[in-house]
Amino acid sequence: MKKEKHIPLKNYEKFSDNKSLEISELFFEKMNKRRSVRTFSSEPISIEVIKNVIKTANTAPSGANKQPWHFVIVESNEIKKQIKIAAEKEEKEFYSNKAPKEWLKDLEQFDTNAKKPFLEIAPYLIVVFEEKYRIGKSGVREKNYYTKESVGLASGMLLTALHNVGVATLTHTPSPMSFLSKILNRPANETPFLLIVAGYPKKGTVVPNIKRKMLNEILTIF
Ligand SMILES: Cc1cc2nc3c(=O)[nH]c(=O)nc-3n(C[C@H](O)[C@H](O)[C@H](O)COP(=O)(O)O)c2cc1C
Numbered sequence: 001m002k003k004e005k006h007i008p009l010k011n012y013e014k015f016s017d018n019k020s021l022e023i024s025e026l027f028f029e030k031m032n033k034r035r036s037v038r039t040f041s042s043e044p045i046s047i048e049v050i051k052n053v054i055k056t057a058n059t060a061p062s063g064a065n066k067q068p069w070h071f072v073i074v075e076s077n078e079i080k081k082q083i084k085i086a087a088e089k090e091e092k093e094f095y096s097n098k099a100p101k102e103w104l105k106d107l108e109q110f111d112t113n114a115k116k117p118f119l120e121i122a123p124y125l126i127v128v129f130e131e132k133y134r135i136g137k138s139g140v141r142e143k144n145y146y147t148k149e150s151v152g153l154a155s156g157m158l159l160t161a162l163h164n165v166g167v168a169t170l171t172h173t174p175s176p177m178s179f180l181s182k183i184l185n186r187p188a189n190e191t192p193f194l195l196i197v198a199g200y201p202k203k204g205t206v207v208p209n210i211k212r213k214m215l216n217e218i219l220t221i222f
Helices: 017-031 047-057 077-098 101-110 147-164 178-183
Strands: 069-074 124-131 133-135 141-143 168-172 190-199
Touching: 017 147, 047 069, 047 124, 047 147, 069 077, 069 147, 077 178, 124 147, 147 168, 147 190, 178 190
Parallel strands: none
Antiparallel strands: 069 124, 124 190, 133 141, 168 190
């Protein structure tokens, strides 16, 4: 049977103005509680939860529907250890030689350094890869479009879905991240995009005392 080119929009939900105001306020309150944490507990989390949040990320819009992302869940202690060793090597270089003074100054408020113990402690590392192009069936390169924008949107939805189930995250970007492609055996058409640490916060976790911008600083209405 021939595939229909268009199908009816199913399960679309519309709310009254009052209801959507209420829902939007509640959702803002929930999302406003999201913070990046840098101290994790090793308490396990079901992998089914992590697979579900990745299914959610996979609902993101993407340029020409190319869905140019790949997610790797790392739960193996051995692989986490390899990632920690490689990340700390890059971070040592960054903090001691590569980082410009201004960048280091901007990072002071976070008290971060080259040591990344959480990479071995948290139950999951989720590595997001950006699929720069695809290799088609015949072995020819095929284009993807707006890959950064698409993978950024999917990653935001991933963080939102994790926060929604009470899983704390750290968006981590040891630079450069090419060691992740090697350790995780990913093909050359994929570039590491983000390393997301996921788990419950360690008891007594503290976070930097930083502020979010006010609406009038980030919004213009014509
Ligand atoms: C693209 C990106 C890269 C980041 N890289 C790091 C990182 O390598 N190490 C780190 O400790 N935090 C990193 N962060 C976390 C930010 O410092 C954090 O999101 C920001 O300070 C705001 O704090 P909040 O997430 O608690 O709201 C990164 C965040 C983003 C979005």
